[in-house]
């Protein structure tokens with residue numbers, strides 16, 4: 001099939017590339033000219049394992065092309081994916097300006113029948129708005145061309161995006177047109193061979209399914225973090241509790257790690273957006289509001305432990321920080337707990353020397369005006385004479401460091417572990433003061 005994909009971020013680029021990999025002709029469209037230029041050179045501007053090689057292969061085979069030409073983008077594909085950003089607006093609701101701008105362009109330039117697929121995470125009712133927007137643009141130019149709008153939310157995880165797209169758990173297709181649903185089913189057939197993963201439903205339910213999934217996952221994290229904070233106060237160990245509850249097959253082990261709070265480009269904004277959606281229809285969502293409130297506090301927990309340890313005197317001290325990305329295997333720092341920590345430490349007069357295997361360049365750009373943050377190229381460079389080590393992201397390379405080397409380098413042997421990576425007894429035996437999340441300190 002001939003496909004156009006609007007938006008070449010984490011979702012659009014992975015979607016376009018994976019469809020090209022299966023033999024479709026794909027044109028990826030973005031308004032960011034620098035991004036398109038670098039993609040044309042075969043350089044992927046984000047870190048996502050395996051993506052760059054796949055982009056280069058498909059571009060070389062002529063299966064995958066890139067453009068900033070919106071009109072060409074609209075006319076090229078029989079199926080047009082909308083995969084642009086839906087950031088939080090000022091009141092926390094999803095900002096639909098990018099989605100609706102693509103819809104207007106589609107209505108302005110389309111000459112033949114199209115299937116339009118909403119892949120961005122969008123509030124319930126957005127497919128209707130996309131349909132209205134296209135209809136209005138068509139009627140402005142007295143054009144009568146038929147089109148269908150389908151909701152097909154994306155569930156990929158950054159850091160494992162290609163694997164998730166190639167082997168999805170489910171493919172949600174929300175459509176009120178049997179024809180459009182069939183086309184999508186054909187398009188997804190190569191990803192759906194092992195057993196049928198397509199779930200058909202109406203558009204509104206598909207839109208809500210995406211938010212429901214993210215809110216449920218975020219709720220598990222916040223609940224575990226709340227239990228961890230309780231464990232700290234009760235002298236219990238949340239890691240033992242995690243194993244104990246995870247063994248219950250009704251609960252399971254996924255997403256029950258206590259930590260420094262969730263971040264990223266999805267959970268925080270999606271929980272907020274669903275709260276706003278609920279309020280807009282006169283419903284007060286108590287659990288979702290709690291999920292968000294707990295997470296906001298949780299992002300401070302590492303700082304609070306550190307601040308207390310130093311009797312609230314951290315001005316002039318230097319801290320080593322490991323992990324800037326909001327989770328491992330990505331360079332994405334959107335809403336990352338590391339940002340909350342850096343802001344709190346530096347605004348209290350401390351210096352931070354930070355290291356991340358992938359997000360360093362991003363942090364450089366983000367904090368170019370904060371002279372109290374130094375981004376280091378090597379993790380060892382963060383340690384020399386620092387007054388403590390704070391671990392914020394659970395990258396594999398942080399799991400078994402040389403603690404003797406760390407102890408020798410630090411001015412004070414104290415570790416604040418925001419991901420419960422280390423064995424508290426072992427660190428104590430080595431002479432560290434060790435703080436973790438929900439482990440009694």
Ligand SMILES: NC(=O)c1ccc[n+]([C@@H]2O[C@H](COP(=O)([O-])OP(=O)(O)OC[C@H]3O[C@@H](n4cnc5c(N)ncnc54)[C@H](O)[C@@H]3O)[C@@H](O)[C@H]2O)c1
Nearest residue numbers: 007008009010011030031032084085086098120121154158
């Ligand atoms: N990142 C994830 O892990 C993930 C997972 C599932 C769903 N989603 C959802 O998918 C959507 C996209 O997320 P993302 O992380 O890929 O976003 P992103 O910010 O990485 O990329 C969005 C891209 O859209 C481009 N864009 C904006 N307006 C445009 C227009 N009019 N025409 C063409 N391009 C335009 C931007 O320049 C940018 O490159 C969001 O709704 C997000 O919630 C994200």
